[in-house]
Amino acid sequence: xxxxxxxxxxxxxxxxxxxxxxxxxxxxxxxxxxxxxxxxxxxxxxxxxxxxxxxxxxxxxxxxxxxxxxxxxxxxxxxxxxxxxxxxxxxxxxxxxxxxxxxxxxxxxxxxxxxxxxxxxxxxxxxxxxxxxxxxxxxxxxxxxxxxxxxxxxxxxxxxxxxxxxxxxxxxxxxxxxxxxxxxxxxxxxxxxxxxxxxxxxxxxxxxxxxxxxxxxxxxxxxxxxxxxxxxxxxxxxxxxxxxxxxxxxxxxxxxxxxxxxxxxxxxxxxxxxxxxxxxxxxxxxxx
Numbered sequence: 660x661x662x663x664x665x666x667x668x669x670x671x672x673x674x675x676x677x678x679x680x681x682x683x684x685x686x687x688x689x690x691x692x693x694x695x696x697x698x699x700x701x702x703x704x705x706x707x708x709x710x711x712x713x714x715x716x717x718x719x720x721x722x723x724x725x726x727x728x729x730x731x732x733x734x735x736x737x738x739x740x741x742x743x744x745x746x747x748x749x750x751x752x753x754x755x756x757x758x759x760x761x762x763x764x765x766x767x768x769x770x771x772x773x774x775x776x777x778x779x780x781x782x783x784x785x786x787x788x789x790x791x792x793x794x795x796x797x798x799x800x801x802x803x804x805x806x807x808x809x810x811x812x813x814x815x816x817x818x819x820x821x822x823x824x825x826x827x828x829x830x831x832x833x834x835x836x837x838x839x840x841x842x843x844x845x846x847x848x849x850x851x852x853x854x855x856x857x858x859x860x861x862x863x864x865x866x867x868x869x870x871x872x873x874x875x876x877x878x879x880x881x882x883x884x885x886x887x888x889x890x891x892x893x894x895x896x897x898x899x900x901x902x903x904x905x906x907x908x909x910x911x912x913x914x915x916x917x918x919x920x921x922x923x924x925x926x927x928x929x930x931x932x933x934x935x936x937x938x939x940x941x942x943x944x945x946x947x
Contacts, residue, residue, distance in 0.1 A: 672811045673734040679711035691804040698808035714742040721849040723772035725918040737807040738763030739799035750783040762807045767831035777825040784820030835860040839876035842946030855929030861921040885947035
């Protein structure tokens with residue numbers, strides 16, 4: 660489906676796929692794409708990622724949150740990280756205030772990723788838009804893929820089912836406690852990339868400010884400031900720097916990553932492996 664942008668130029672709609680299928684699940688991805696193309700042959704499909712850690716809702720949320728705004732307005736995101744497939748969990752279609760669309764399970768992915776940007780939300784119930792027969796173990800192919808394709812064909816969201824209040828969506832608890840008084844930051848690891856760089860839930864704002872739990876009081880990080888990482892009953896020391904080469908090879912460092920969150924790295928080494936840290940772990944960072 661094509662639409663006109665603000666300059667009246669024809670542009671193609673985009674569907675982005677996010678799954679935890681991995682390399683050996685590439686045929687699952689291919690079957691989803693086939694279903695989408697049957698419904699909308701002109702759609703452009705982008706693979707956001709298929710290497711999410713299996714069943715990791717927090718990783719899925721992070722990848723959506725950190726990427727979707729870069730896509731063209733009107734893009735549709737189909738998110739199949741769905742450990743509850745086949746159960747009574749709901750499947751949702753969502754429209755945001757800035758006109759992006761999302762299809763996926765009601766398991767906590769979307770409230771964390773989209774925060775207060777959700778404008779419309781519906782439960783997918785209308786079997787008219789399903790691919791049949793519907794497998795009990797592959798709703799990504801038989802429900803989410805066709806629904807996403809129909810959205811790209813401008814089917815209104817209220818055709819898919821009944822509305823649901825965004826405040827009633829399932830939420831997952833993510834620890835992110837920052838004290839201005841003690842300088843202690845208790846946070847969650849939300850992603851680890853292929854280099855072993857660890858992305859925390861600590862958001863760094865302009866001028867290296869970190870919003871705390873204390874109203875009107877923020878922490879400030881200074882270049883070369885020492886930070887202490889406490890994880891697995893061990894303490895590690897590193898500096899807050901602007902890029903990797905600010906420290907010697909194999910040295911622990913903290914920096915503002917490209918998505919705006921505090922990251923922990925080892926210059927040219929794998930920090931997650933050395934520190935034995937995984938997505939979803941709780942860690943503590945102390946300003947020194």
